[in-house]
Amino acid sequence: MKLKVAIIGTGNIGTDLMVKIMRSENLTCTLFAGRTLNSIGMKRAKEMNVPISDQGIQAIIDNPDCCDIVVDCTSAQAHITHWEVLENLGKTVIDMTPAKLGDLCVPALATQKWINGRVDNINMITCGGQTTVPIAYALSQVHKDIDYVEVASNIASLSAGPATRQNLDEYVQTTEEALRSFSGAKRSKAILVLNPASPPIDMVTTIYAKISNPDIDRITESVNNMVDNIRQYVPGYQLLVPPIVKGNTVTITVKVLGAGDHLPQYAGNLDIINCAAIRVLELIAHARKH
Numbered sequence: 001m002k003l004k005v006a007i008i009g010t011g012n013i014g015t016d017l018m019v020k021i022m023r024s025e026n027l028t029c030t031l032f033a034g035r036t037l038n039s040i041g042m043k044r045a046k047e048m049n050v051p052i053s054d055q056g057i058q059a060i061i062d063n064p065d066c067c068d069i070v071v072d073c074t075s076a077q078a079h080i081t082h083w084e085v086l087e088n089l090g091k092t093v094i095d096m097t098p099a100k101l102g103d104l105c106v107p108a109l110a111t112q113k114w115i116n117g118r119v120d121n122i123n124m125i126t127c128g129g130q131t132t133v134p135i136a137y138a139l140s141q142v143h144k145d146i147d148y149v150e151v152a153s154n155i156a157s158l159s160a161g162p163a164t165r166q167n168l169d170e171y172v173q174t175t176e177e178a179l180r181s182f183s184g185a186k187r188s189k190a191i192l193v194l195n196p197a198s199p200p201i202d203m204v205t206t207i208y209a210k211i212s213n214p215d216i217d218r219i220t221e222s223v224n225n226m227v228d229n230i231r232q233y234v235p236g237y238q239l240l241v242p243p244i245v246k247g248n249t250v251t252i253t254v255k256v257l258g259a260g261d262h263l264p265q266y267a268g269n270l271d272i273i274n275c276a277a278i279r280v281l282e283l284i285a286h287a288r289k290h
Contacts, residue, residue, distance in 0.1 A: 002028040003285035009073030010034030010041035016262040026285040076170040098174035107279040108134040115283040127269035136183035138226035146185040148210040156200030159267035203268035233279040
């Protein structure tokens, strides 16, 4: 029996996620709900015979048995309202917005608490968070006393939809909190640059960490192991510039290419957060089967 997933939000992230879910052997999308039946996402869902609705979360309220789990692909502000409803319905929710209500989740790290039912609201942080938090964590496995972590992501302007643009403050705050939470860094900073270049650029992110007496050999080993881990569910994740040490600053640059399921390959920022969500959904499906 496949895990039944409902998606709220039919924009770029929701549509790409729906395509990924329908390709899975363990998942199926049983509801794709938004606000208009004429959107590109709705039309794509209809072509794939996925049940659609223009009633948003009301569609789940009217038929709560339509799904085992809900993925919220709307906005941080909307998720606050949605969570009040879905919590009362007893639904497990994967939050694709930077609302920061639930437990911050990075599937490259320990996942048990996120798949065994102890967490009902699973927050996928941000695209920048999924890209950089595992690297910051890898650094922390070598050096426990990280003073400062800064991450700067450059993404194609075309890959940033309305919800992303509306949630820039939340993006920064949630990414910075996740960096501190998973790495133990005392301070953190997140920067997001929307690049209007034509043709669109691929997602490239640089991580800077201030560490006393960094051990380059151990850092390189830890980072390489983490990259291999991430590539298990994000094949387009690449270590563009391996760890470089200058004084007490460690610099690492990564690149993310999308799978091209619904979105262009340059939209690696959207692809990585969707791949992370799929990873969690697959793990939940497996756990519930056993």
